[in-house]
Amino acid sequence: MCSRVLGLVREQIFAGMFGAGYAYDAFVVAFRIPNLLRDLFAEGALSAAFITVFTDYDTNKSKKETWQLASNVLVFFGILLSCLTLLGIFFADSLVHLLASNFSEISGKTEITVLLTRIMLPFLVFISLSAVLMGILNTKGKFFVPAMASTFFNMGSIVGGVSFAFLLPRFGYPAIVGMALGTLLGGIMQLCMQIPTLRKCGFRFTPRLRINDPGLKRIITLMIPAIIGLSPTQINIFINTNFASSCAEGSVSWLNYAFRLVQLPIGVFGVALSIAAMPVLARHSAQKDIQGMKETMVSSLTMVFSLTIPATIGLILLAEPIIRVIFERGAFTSFDTIATANTLAFYAIGLFAYSANKILVPVFYALEDTKYPLYGAFLAVGSNILFINLTIDSMQHLAIALSVSCSMVLNFLFLSSVLYVKTNGYSVSYLVRGVCKICMAGAVMAGFLFWSRSFLNPYLTGNLLQSVSALACIIGIAAFLYGALLQLAKLDEFTSVTSKIYARFKR
16 A cells, blocks of 8 residues: 555656656556566566465475575576667666667657657566565565565655756756656665565575576576466557557657556555465465465455445546546646546446456466466467447547456456366356445445546535545545445455454454
């Protein structure tokens, strides 16, 4: 939550300083290049493969062998990713032309994007090694510090970025270059702040590379199909960025602001639950406890739906006042608010599926079967390309947001169906009962939001204090109403949380 809120503050600063257009479009495309690789290594294949193998070592092998594996992985991927970064810096011009060829139609836009890309590419190394440290700490039962590490990334991006942004124009550099340097500083901070906790767990780094290490070979073996499986997602991002750069100026920015906002519930609910569930799933798999793994998966999915379905309803019905309160100031205009709000509503449709996939994919990794996420990802790419080509002319950038949501839903249906067959069935009836309770509570909440939005519209469109107060009041009452309805409906995942909170306060 801290990380996502600070991330939102970071986007507010971007909106106020740069608005939606030339400079921020360039930053988004430049950051997308290391981000594409980060999704493959840090938050995707490397993280999942490492946790699977490291958990097995931690369960079945000696402490010395476990720590040696961790050191070897850090050395190997540190070297590999550094080489990739140097290649990316050398070919940055070609990468930018591939990703956003239409930028060349605007004088200087390609050049500034190339410069920002070269500055931010080393971010890949720091964030990927940070993911390995997070995997070690999560396996050891440490969740708070690695989760807070991304908060330090945002702090570095905000404090360092804004400081550099005000300082660099005095030396003839654009202010947006300062924000790129802040991003790099944030990546370094995210890595370094986990090291003290890692040492407390007993880890001592041994700078030695063993290519023939069986554990490293297992990780690479798991990673290769996983990278191939994740690559269609990155192809999707590449395609979407290319389409967005061909739309009206500001489209890249509107899409990014909206996606960053929808990332708040994804990060707080989907990613957080995925991080918590992944070591448990891996441990069930290592112990050959398939039934326990299925129960964990179904319970995690129910929790994800209970949190993302009301978030979807809220983001669709309150998109415009939310965007206005968060972003509309400085260089960010009322026109940008409407364009971003419409984009946000389309992105929100696929929120539940996006978050649920964060639970389903690690189950395949825990089972050491990564081919089905690959098939699902290619299915998503195909549907994405088809839908965008059919709708881009009439819907412009909105077609991209809607296509992402539709492809995520299709991927979710595919992965959940395959897992049902592969695990000889999981409790679909339990999941459906939970979703019915969630949808009924969500429907009542939606009615309240629709009524209150009309009733409080003069305040929602008033000054900043009125807008914030009205929005906070609506969201607060809606959340309380939704929670009370889930409690009355006796949704197990919700009541278990409230009972623990009640027991703690009672003590």
